[in-house]
Amino acid sequence: MPADDLPPTQETVTAIVVAYDSAEVLPACLDALAGEGVPAIVVDNASGDASAKVARAHGATVIVNPRNQGYGRANNQGVAACRSPFVLIVNPDLVLQPGAVAALLAAAERYTDAGMFAPRIVEPSGRIFIQPRSLLSPAHLNAASAAVVPDGDACLPFLSGACLLVRREIFLSLGGFDPRIFLFYEDDDLCRRMRDSGHALVHVHAAEAQHARGRSSKPSPARRFNARWHLAWSQAYVAAKHGLPAPPLGSVLKNAAKTVGYALILNQIKMMAHAGSVAGGIAWRRGQTALTRQKLAAEGPGA
Known part of the structure; x- marks a missing residue:
């Protein structure tokens, strides 16, 4: 390295x-x-x-x-x-x-x-x-x-x-x-x-x-999507790791509705944020990992 x-x-x-x-x-x-x-x-x-x-x-x-x-x-x-x-x-x-x-x-x-x-x-x-x-x-x-x-x-x-x-x-x-x-x-x-x-x-x-919270890097729709994907995935992962109930399916449906709503009013940042939450929640349920999404090897740096 x-x-x-x-x-x-x-x-x-x-x-x-x-x-x-x-x-x-x-x-x-x-x-x-x-x-x-x-x-x-x-x-x-x-x-x-x-x-x-x-x-x-x-x-x-x-x-x-x-x-x-x-x-x-x-x-x-x-x-x-x-x-x-x-x-x-x-x-x-x-x-x-x-x-x-x-x-x-x-x-x-x-x-x-x-x-x-x-x-x-x-x-x-x-x-x-x-x-x-x-x-x-x-x-x-x-x-x-x-x-x-x-x-x-x-x-x-x-x-x-x-x-x-x-x-x-x-x-x-x-x-x-x-x-x-x-x-x-x-x-x-x-x-x-x-x-x-x-x-x-x-x-x-x-x-x-x-x-100055949130100023570590500049925001963009793509970054907002990715961040919210990981927020949803990590929440489900950590809950399972510590024996807690998984986030309810209703949270995915709620975020899907918000995605549509913000798309209709052309608010791209919020639309992408809620879309990321939907995608992350679905990915967890399908068994996808955060490292797979980022194309990282489990045995790589930080492992």
Whole structure:
């Protein structure tokens, strides 16, 4: 796998940033990491823009994938390429604020039974994002309206995959992100497995990150279709993996009706989004895999 100048093995933490047409947002992300003294590995998922060039110009190590390997599989590549005891998984449209990494590492020293830590994620509106619910969450916690923003450190059932400090040894012992998932629910699945293995998940209030959600790559009808295909497929896959009921057939029919409705009013973006949901749901029922759709080998990078 092409890579250049991997970071020193004695570093405490290495950041892993998965890029896909992310040239516009990478500079701020990587500059913030450099300001925190954190070396970064950027795994470029076959971007069509200058993401790899931008990453190198900002001092990052770059692994270039000839094909898009998906979010979890690409992060697995990055984690495998470093040797630091901690890895910091960071979305390219997220900017860590000064002192955030130090606060996360200090929390790791305080909470030795915890496996993953997440900063206080602040959106452009000023809202603090807390993962309010998940398909894999216990029923009594699975209510967005009941979500409470902690005013200090707190154990949570799930953490956002936008930024995670993870003990590398535990990450590897759990098999990393599930390589059968191309996109969506990979962070929920990892959180669930982390909790099931006896390791707490900690929200670290003193660590702040600014997150411009949805700006990792530019949208298009084709990308919206593909994203919603994987959202529907991954939901069904993760439910089956953890012994939960499959999404009802009615959800496919509902999305089919919305596809027709948006086609009639010529809203291409929303039409393609709902069409993708229909296709992903049907593909799951037919036994098609996410990797088959992306023409990826199960034993390839990230597996």
